[in-house]
Amino acid sequence: MNDVLARLSELIEKRKSADPTSSYVAKLYAKGMDSILKKIGEEATETVIAAKGGNKEEIIHETADLWFHTLIMLAKADLKPQDVLEELARREGLSGIAEKESRPK
Numbered sequence: 001m002n003d004v005l006a007r008l009s010e011l012i013e014k015r016k017s018a019d020p021t022s023s024y025v026a027k028l029y030a031k032g033m034d035s036i037l038k039k040i041g042e043e044a045t046e047t048v049i050a051a052k053g054g055n056k057e058e059i060i061h062e063t064a065d066l067w068f069h070t071l072i073m074l075a076k077a078d079l080k081p082q083d084v085l086e087e088l089a090r091r092e093g094l095s096g097i098a099e100k101e102s103r104p105k
Helices: 002-015 024-031 033-053 056-076 081-091 096-102
Strands: none
Touching (some): 002 024, 002 081, 024 056, 033 056
16 A cells, blocks of 8 residues: 555646646646645545445445545645654553544644
């Protein structure tokens, strides 16, 4: 899985400076963080609706859209998927309640 995320991250890095008329990533990136976040919100809502409907193909499709747009957000914030994966690894084996309580207030 790390390989897929790394490849997508590299592709997004290449495309974010492309011509916005020829690249969806460049177009969204050029619009700024607010537009990227709006798109993530839309995709999150579509993912929830798909999950409620129970159609596995729709759930997969919408989750892929959500993850892809989240990768664009990470790139805009100068972060990599590896940063998130490292945080997930750090949390592995921790109680969700204990992990949340350990966060700085």
